[in-house]
Amino acid sequence: xxxxxxxxxxxxxxxxxxxxxxxxxxxxxxxxxxxxxxxxxxxxxxxxxxxxxxxxxxxxxxxxxxxxxxxxxxxxxxxxxxxxxxxxxxxxxxxxxxxxxxxxxxxxxxxxxx
Numbered sequence: 001x002x003x004x005x006x007x008x009x010x011x012x013x014x015x016x017x018x019x020x021x022x023x024x025x026x027x028x029x030x031x032x033x034x035x036x037x038x039x040x041x042x043x044x045x046x047x048x049x050x051x052x053x054x055x056x057x058x059x060x061x062x063x064x065x066x067x068x069x070x071x072x073x074x075x076x077x078x079x080x081x082x083x084x085x086x087x088x089x090x091x092x093x094x095x096x097x098x099x100x101x102x103x104x105x106x107x108x109x110x111x112x113x114x
Contacts, residue, residue, distance in 0.1 A: 002026035002103040004095045009108030012085055020080040022095030033098040034078040038091035085112045
């Protein structure tokens with residue numbers, strides 16, 4: 001049974017930082033790409049960042065230079081460091097395991113106040 005548990009969301013002022021964590025179980029973590037997605041109210045879920053099993057990364061244009069995705073295979077955990085946050089980053093953030101199918105975490109809310 002695959003489980004993804006996110007943590008680290010919260011309320012932060014514009015310009016601030018947060019680090020999200022996603023602990024994975026039930027998958028061979030080191031073999032799979034992992035991703036972070038977000039969904040703002042009234043909008044579709046969108047890709048934020050992906051990291052492959054080999055450590056290659058890809059980011060949405062809107063977060064390039066501000067967000068960093070990383071992974072620790074010893075801890076089966078993927079992280080999203082978010083800096084220079086703006087109110088436009090306010091959303092529910094979801095961790096995803098990109099195996100033969102996509103598994104989702106329950107989401108963690110990030111709210112950036114102006």
